[in-house]
Amino acid sequence: MTTPSYPNAPDVIRSAYAQLAVTDLGAARWFWVDMLGFHVQYEDAGSLYLRGTDELTHHSLVLRKAVIAALDHIAYRVRTPEDVDKAEKFFRRLGRPVKRLKKGDGTHGVGDAVRVIDPLGFPVEFFHEIDRAERLIQRYDLRHGAEIARLDHFNICTPDIPAAYAHYKSLGFGCSETIEGDEHELYAAWMYRKQTVHDVAFTGGAGPRLHHLGVATHESHQVLRAADIFGSLRKEHHIERGPGRHGVSNAFYLYLRDPDGHRVEIYTSDYYTGDPDHETYRWNVHDDRRRDFWGNAVIESWYKEATPVLDLDGRAQPVSDALLDESAVQVGADGLG
Ligand SMILES: O=S(=O)(O)c1ccc(O)c(O)c1
Numbered sequence: 001m002t003t004p005s006y007p008n009a010p011d012v013i014r015s016a017y018a019q020l021a022v023t024d025l026g027a028a029r030w031f032w033v034d035m036l037g038f039h040v041q042y043e044d045a046g047s048l049y050l051r052g053t054d055e056l057t058h059h060s061l062v063l064r065k066a067v068i069a070a071l072d073h074i075a076y077r078v079r080t081p082e083d084v085d086k087a088e089k090f091f092r093r094l095g096r097p098v099k100r101l102k103k104g105d106g107t108h109g110v111g112d113a114v115r116v117i118d119p120l121g122f123p124v125e126f127f128h129e130i131d132r133a134e135r136l137i138q139r140y141d142l143r144h145g146a147e148i149a150r151l152d153h154f155n156i157c158t159p160d161i162p163a164a165y166a167h168y169k170s171l172g173f174g175c176s177e178t179i180e181g182d183e184h185e186l187y188a189a190w191m192y193r194k195q196t197v198h199d200v201a202f203t204g205g206a207g208p209r210l211h212h213l214g215v216a217t218h219e220s221h222q223v224l225r226a227a228d229i230f231g232s233l234r235k236e237h238h239i240e241r242g243p244g245r246h247g248v249s250n251a252f253y254l255y256l257r258d259p260d261g262h263r264v265e266i267y268t269s270d271y272y273t274g275d276p277d278h279e280t281y282r283w284n285v286h287d288d289r290r291r292d293f294w295g296n297a298v299i300e301s302w303y304k305e306a307t308p309v310l311d312l313d314g315r316a317q318p319v320s321d322a323l324l325d326e327s328a329v330q331v332g333a334d335g336l337g
């Protein structure tokens with residue numbers, strides 16, 4: 001193991017789970033379990049704990065019944081229990097709000113953890129200990145709906161992309177791809193710890209808000225089948241953007257909105273980024289293949305709508321407007337601005 005270039009940063013392994021507040025748990029169960037194919041690992045009166053077919057830890061998505069739809073927190077798994085301590089020190093040193101949660105105080109199935117409001121205003125948890133779950137990888141009999149395999153990434157709306165890039169760089173994240181202006185002003189970035197295109201990506205916009213959760217399937221036919229099933233059930237209004245092929249990441253994608261408007265991307269077939277000298281691939285904001293490789297338009301709602309985030313006391317956080325607005329950049333296919 002090479003010596004980490006960010007010695008004070010916790011050793012983040014991957015984007016691990018998100019906790020969403022939803023207003024109707026039954027409707028959310030229909031969307032995330034029946035339609036997307038998540039498995040219910042645990043449920044209680046007010047919450048559902050879900051995981052994809054490939055996932056061996058307790059959950060990658062928690063849905064909590066609440067009065068308003070919001071993001072409770074995103075969570076990264078760190079390599080050792082000591083990295084939870086390092087995360088606490090890292091954010092205390094930044095003067096950020098920090099809450100230490102002993103096993104049993106926080107999310108069911110998760111052990112000792114620390115929750116912070118990061119410099120971008122997001123509620124973020126760092127944990128190591130999480131309960132194991134039964135291996136479902138070859139339980140083809142239990143696969144259903146879009147057959148989601150695993151959580152792949154978080155996409156966050158934030159007004160200052162360079163600040164977001166700097167923060168995640170200081171946490172030891174690599175940068176796989178960017179969208180830049182003619183003077184290299186940064187419009188968007190994709191950053192990773194696991195050896196794929198991203199664990200987190202930044203969409204320029206009023207923030208802090210959650211733009212979407214990216215969940216992975218193994219095959220593009222599962223992405224297409226999901227779109228067909230929504231169509232068959234006359235639930236096509238849940239389809240927001242796609243199916244299509246991304247320029248950035250090269251993934252095949254479909255964006256959906258859940259009953260509360262939370263955005264989820266079904267995503268498959270990006271690429272390996274694990275070599276130490278992996279280079280960032282840079283797109284120009286005027287290249288209308290960047291977001292859809294076939295040049296199909298990015299609709300307005302995709303740029304403008306996102307989920308509010310809560311603070312550590314469960315209050316919705318105020319947002320500030322974007323410094324750069326990609327949707328205002330007149331690009332042929334988008335036809336926006
Ligand atoms: O639309 S983009 O090609 O920029 C894109 C690439 C990867 C993603 O996960 C995403 O949400 C969006």
Ligand SMILES: [Ca+2]
Pocket residue numbers: 236237238239240
């Ligand atoms: Ca639609």
Ligand SMILES: [Fe+2]
Pocket residue numbers: 153155201212213214265267
């Ligand atoms: Fe995404």
